[in-house]
Amino acid sequence: DVKVTQSSRYLVKRTGEKVFLECxxxxxxxxxxxxxxxPGLGLRLIYFSYDVxxxxxxxxxxxxxxxxxxxxxxxxxxESASTNQTSMYLCASKIPGTGSHEQYFGPGTRLTVT
Amino acid sequence: GNSVTQMEGPVTLSxxxxxxxxxxxxxxxxxxxxxxxxxxxxxxxxxxxxxxxDDKGSNKGFEATYRKxxxxxxxxxxxxxxxxxxxxxxxxxxxxxxxxxxxxxxxQLKVEL
Numbered sequence: 001d002v003k004v005t006q007s008s009r010y011l012v013k014r015t016g017e018k019v020f021l022e023c024x025x026x027x028x029x030x031x032x033x034x035x036x037x038x039p040g041l042g043l044r045l046i047y048f049s050y051d052v053x054x055x056x057x058x059x060x061x062x063x064x065x066x067x068x069x070x071x072x073x074x075x076x077x078x079e080s081a082s083t084n085q086t087s088m089y090l091c092a093s094k095i096p097g098t099g100s101h102e103q104y105f106g107p108g109t110r111l112t113v114t
Numbered sequence: 115g116n117s118v119t120q121m122e123g124p125v126t127l128s129x130x131x132x133x134x135x136x137x138x139x140x141x142x143x144x145x146x147x148x149x150x151x152x153x154x155x156x157x158x159x160x161x162x163x164x165x166x167x168d169d170k171g172s173n174k175g176f177e178a179t180y181r182k183x184x185x186x187x188x189x190x191x192x193x194x195x196x197x198x199x200x201x202x203x204x205x206x207x208x209x210x211x212x213x214x215x216x217x218x219x220x221x222q223l224k225v226e227l
Binding site for chain 2 (some may be wrong): 004041094102
């Protein structure tokens with residue numbers, strides 16, 4: 001079974017802090033994704049990475065950056081956390097190419113910025 | 115652009131009731147369609163999918179048929195259980211569109227005894 005793990009289930013940070021959210025997958029997937037999930041808005045793509053050191057902006061990249069130094073690990077960085085970044089953050093991975101569209105999700109990190 | 119519209123929740127049903135969760139889509143190309151499910155405290159997992167018109171995806175008693183003429187992919191189950199309580203997301207990806215899934219807003223299902 002594919003396993004996607006996220007470093008924390010719950011996180012509380014202060015406004016202005018630098019925040020790192022870590023995601024690790026164990027299936028050697030090239031593609032990895034970061035979403036945020038908000039009530040009434042569904043999932044929105046922040047960034048994705050199609051290989052090591054490769055990244056592409058999603059729909060809502062403002063205020064976020066990412067790092068992909070190793071294939072199995074994809075980090076989301078909030079350079080200066082703000083209260084409007086309070087949300088559930090979900091990481092996912094998939095096999096690249098159009099033949100397989102299934103994304104495998106981690107359990108999520110609920111981030112509260114106070 | 116591409117978008118997915120789902121019925122608003124929460125949907126509350128008694129055990130063994132029939133379930134329908136409506137999903138319609140708008141796409142600039144030819145999409146593949148998905149239903150993902152999120153159980154309490156967990157991430158999303160793929161429930162079923164359909165990649166071309168008139169395909170029926172099915173899993174765990176749930177079904178959805180890709181209807182190109184009505185641009186719909188409604189989720190149905192004949193007899194729900196308490197364990198089906200979760201949030202259900204409809205999603206699409208364009209054929210040849212690479213990696214970008216477009217999700218609906220999610221529909222929460224609560225099943226009571």
